Amino acid sequence: MEDTLFWSRLQFGFTITYHYLFPQLTMGLAWIIVFFKWKHLRTGDERFGNAARFWARIFGINFAVGVVTGIPMEFQFGTNWAAFSKFSGNIIGQTLAMEGMFAFFLESAMIGAMVWGEKRLGPRNHFLATLGVALGSWLSGYFILATNAFMQHPVGYSTAVDGSLRLASFSGFLLNPWAMIMFLHNQCAALVTGSFVVTAVGALYALRGKHAEQASLFLKTGTLVGLISCVLVAFPTGDQQAKMVAQHQPVSLAAMEGHFHGGTNVELNFIGQPNVSEERIDNRIYMPYALSFLAFGHLHAKVQGLDDFPKDEWPTNIALLYYAFHIMAGLGTIFILLMALANFQRWRGRLEKSRGLLWALMLAFPFPYIATTAGWMTAELGRQPWIIFHILRTGQGVSDVVSGGNVLFTLIGFTGLYFVLGVLFLFLVAREIAHGPQSISADGKMEVSHD
Amino acid sequence: MIETWYAILTFMLVMFLVLEGFDIGAGMLQHIVGKTEAERRLVIAAIGPLWSWHEVWLVGFGGTLMVAFPNILASSFAGFYLAFFLLLWSLILRGISIEVGGHIGEPMWRTAWNFIFVVANLLLAILIGAALGNIVRGVPLNADGKFALAFFTNFSPYGNVGILDWFTVSVAVFMLVTFAAHGATALVLKTEGPVHDRSLRLARRLWKIVLLLLALVTFETWRVRPELFSGMTPKPIAWLGLVGVIIGAVMIFTGLRGKGELRAVLGSSLFIAGLMIAGAASVFPIMLHSTLAPENSLSAYKNAAAGHGLVIALIWWPIAFILSIGYALFIYHYYLGKVKASEDTQNPY
Numbered sequence: 001m002e003d004t005l006f007w008s009r010l011q012f013g014f015t016i017t018y019h020y021l022f023p024q025l026t027m028g029l030a031w032i033i034v035f036f037k038w039k040h041l042r043t044g045d046e047r048f049g050n051a052a053r054f055w056a057r058i059f060g061i062n063f064a065v066g067v068v069t070g071i072p073m074e075f076q077f078g079t080n081w082a083a084f085s086k087f088s089g090n091i092i093g094q095t096l097a098m099e100g101m102f103a104f105f106l107e108s109a110m111i112g113a114m115v116w117g118e119k120r121l122g123p124r125n126h127f128l129a130t131l132g133v134a135l136g137s138w139l140s141g142y143f144i145l146a147t148n149a150f151m152q153h154p155v156g157y158s159t160a161v162d163g164s165l166r167l168a169s170f171s172g173f174l175l176n177p178w179a180m181i182m183f184l185h186n187q188c189a190a191l192v193t194g195s196f197v198v199t200a201v202g203a204l205y206a207l208r209g210k211h212a213e214q215a216s217l218f219l220k221t222g223t224l225v226g227l228i229s230c231v232l233v234a235f236p237t238g239d240q241q242a243k244m245v246a247q248h249q250p251v252s253l254a255a256m257e258g259h260f261h262g263g264t265n266v267e268l269n270f271i272g273q274p275n276v277s278e279e280r281i282d283n284r285i286y287m288p289y290a291l292s293f294l295a296f297g298h299l300h301a302k303v304q305g306l307d308d309f310p311k312d313e314w315p316t317n318i319a320l321l322y323y324a325f326h327i328m329a330g331l332g333t334i335f336i337l338l339m340a341l342a343n344f345q346r347w348r349g350r351l352e353k354s355r356g357l358l359w360a361l362m363l364a365f366p367f368p369y370i371a372t373t374a375g376w377m378t379a380e381l382g383r384q385p386w387i388i389f390h391i392l393r394t395g396q397g398v399s400d401v402v403s404g405g406n407v408l409f410t411l412i413g414f415t416g417l418y419f420v421l422g423v424l425f426l427f428l429v430a431r432e433i434a435h436g437p438q439s440i441s442a443d444g445k446m447e448v449s450h451d
Numbered sequence: 452m453i454e455t456w457y458a459i460l461t462f463m464l465v466m467f468l469v470l471e472g473f474d475i476g477a478g479m480l481q482h483i484v485g486k487t488e489a490e491r492r493l494v495i496a497a498i499g500p501l502w503s504w505h506e507v508w509l510v511g512f513g514g515t516l517m518v519a520f521p522n523i524l525a526s527s528f529a530g531f532y533l534a535f536f537l538l539l540w541s542l543i544l545r546g547i548s549i550e551v552g553g554h555i556g557e558p559m560w561r562t563a564w565n566f567i568f569v570v571a572n573l574l575l576a577i578l579i580g581a582a583l584g585n586i587v588r589g590v591p592l593n594a595d596g597k598f599a600l601a602f603f604t605n606f607s608p609y610g611n612v613g614i615l616d617w618f619t620v621s622v623a624v625f626m627l628v629t630f631a632a633h634g635a636t637a638l639v640l641k642t643e644g645p646v647h648d649r650s651l652r653l654a655r656r657l658w659k660i661v662l663l664l665l666a667l668v669t670f671e672t673w674r675v676r677p678e679l680f681s682g683m684t685p686k687p688i689a690w691l692g693l694v695g696v697i698i699g700a701v702m703i704f705t706g707l708r709g710k711g712e713l714r715a716v717l718g719s720s721l722f723i724a725g726l727m728i729a730g731a732a733s734v735f736p737i738m739l740h741s742t743l744a745p746e747n748s749l750s751a752y753k754n755a756a757a758g759h760g761l762v763i764a765l766i767w768w769p770i771a772f773i774l775s776i777g778y779a780l781f782i783y784h785y786y787l788g789k790v791k792a793s794e795d796t797q798n799p800y
């Protein structure tokens with residue numbers, strides 16, 4: 001049993017982390033492509049048409065890996081977390097089924113036409129298909145986040161005679177305030193990923209002196225969307241998310257911050273190592289009063305510490321949770337600075353000549369992926385030891401008929417298969433980037449290159 | 452309410468098997484009906500831009516099963532653990548081979564992905580067939596309503612069974628041939644030239660084998676679960692399903708003999724739908740039959756989610772369904788008629 005729980009947690013953690021590398025780019029890039037398509041439709045300027053086609057090809061590869069790695073996620077609820085599914089399926093099944101019925105049907109119908117069907121559909125309907133994919137991907141995001149929000153902050157349920165959960169208020173469940181804030185925070189983060197990737201490719205072309213027109217378009221769009229989304233991801237959405245955690249999961253906030261002993265006038269730790277056995281932060285740099293202010297809005301507010309809670313309700317891996325949260329918040333701050341600098345240089349008309357900054361922008365694209373992963377680790381580790389906060393412990397949710405060895409076997413299988421998918425993905429995307437956004441007309445024929 | 456949700460789930464399964472059955476069937480025949488690389492690409496073009504829309508019916512089925520019958524989902528998904536992951540991995544490889552296989556024109560790249568595509572489709576057909584066989588035969592449910600299946604035990608369909616025994620293997624072979632026949636029939640409609648001619652010859656032969664195997668599997672089912680046949684007599688929907696099978700078969704054979712290509716495809720879909728409806732109606736209300744003791748079986752009535760949630764879902768489900776069909780029709784109407792090799796290349800340079 002213990003084995004099954006450990007390997008099932010690792011398998012879900014690994015497959016969801018890997019899977020989410022792809023949808024975050026899908027959700028961020030989709031609206032940037034919609035923007036290019038819209039400009040192309042309005043102005044007829046082929047620069048935008050070429051940009052849309054180039055990014056749609058990368059989008060298609062990314063989307064395919066996202067789809068195939070996404071299917072195992074839904075099925076793992078049943079295979080590995082049968083007790084959890086049985087206990088809460090009537091509630092979380094609603095959003096999981098709605099994701100399939102409302103979002104996946106929309107995305108899956110439109111994606112083929114979006115990537116390969118520009119000529120068949122004509123400009124207007126091809127724009128609509130692209131818009132459909134973008135809407136579908138965000139809808140899907142909302143439904144899955146509403147599912148997660150129920151696990152973080154369960155609302156709208158009642159308990160049936162057999163002890164399992166039943167839906168009591170559909171609107172309460174679907175419009176969970178936690179889901180709304182998490183959705184805004186998460187979608188802004190997806191836009192950060194999308195804009196950093198567009199910026200990085202623009203910087204690459206600018207540095208190599210190739211595709212100058214497209215490089216400048218990518219840099220302009222990427223840094224502008226980047227700055228706006230970087231600011232929004234921190235404030236107000238990240239701030240509100242933290243306040244939500246402070247209010248509903250005070251024990252998680254204490255662990256995220258390494259705040260072992262409760263009190264008033266609480267400081268915010270920037271740097272330091274949590275020493276869990278001694279219950280303190282070693283070698284820290286902190287800002288006085290800041291946590292009280294950020295969590296509750298005034299400098300002297302009382303913030304509960306870990307010692308205000310029984311030990312069996314503490315998150316199970318405090319050190320990892322602390323680091324994940326600090327990596328996310330630290331990277332988020334650096335992103336704002338980097339994008340502010342890039343926009344400042346662009347405003348002065350110097351961006352395409354600032355080689356140092358271009359190098360930084362090009363090499364920065366992996367970091368939003370790290371930040372979103374760390375953010376999700378914060379959310380999921382912070383919820384432990386519960387699978388549904390204060391209702392069901394993670395250990396009670398696992399499938400008891402599945403042996404640990406079976407889960408280890410499938411985990412190894414996923415590791416191998418996903419390694420191959422990763423290599424394939426990088427190879428195909430690198431090939432598209434190497435080829436570049438040269439004029440490919442709508443019917444797929446390459447025009448003579450002027451580069 | 453419970454009957455309605457059982458019917459919706461059956462409907463979603465039918466949609467999945469008919470639509471995805473075409474992709475699987477056409478996919479596994481890729482090397483038989485397509486001899487040159489261009490002909491093989493034609494098979495993938497015929498599957499078209501909506502293969503993932505077809506697959507979403509399975510995802511929708513899983514989610515809907517969770518809403519309506521969470522106990523059944525929990526018991527069966529955990530019980531079929533390893534088989535489920537084989538299914539998922541086959542779906543991953545099949546999807547990836549469709550999406551990336553055409554990206555590069557290099558012959559060895561194409562050959563490798565074509566091979567993966569065919570093998571993944573064969574595996575999918577066998578796994579889906581074996582799963583259906585397991586539902587009909589039953590699984591070793593204990594008194595807690597749980598089971599864990601080995602791939603095989605002693606190949607006997609009684610008592611402590613495994614996933615594979617002589618009965619479920621026969622059903623798997625039957626479904627494999629049925630998918631192949633269904634795929635070949637659809638390829639007749641969607642292609643022209645040599646692929647069309649080979650598919651037509653193949654479809655005519657395969658449907659005859661399907662009918663022979665259907666007789667065999669029916670006889671075997673009568674040996675393994677005789678009570679299903681006596682239980683079927685008072686159920687009009689099961690008879691309706693059987694009428695669908697017969698009309699479907701007639702449409703297939705008359706359609707394939709003359710110029711009725713569309714009629715044959717509709718007949719083929721009706722044949723599969725009729726079989727599933729007859730099967731689903733005759734096992735109802737038992738969703739998972741226990742091979743160990745009949746009182747361990749999981750019934751739809753005792754394992755449905757209660758109350759409010761099902762009413763709510765009955766409001767949003769039809770809306771989502773109509774939207775979904777609308778999206779598919781919007782796309783389908785651009786892809787009507789026979790496919791041509793030159794269209795929609797994935798390899799623009």
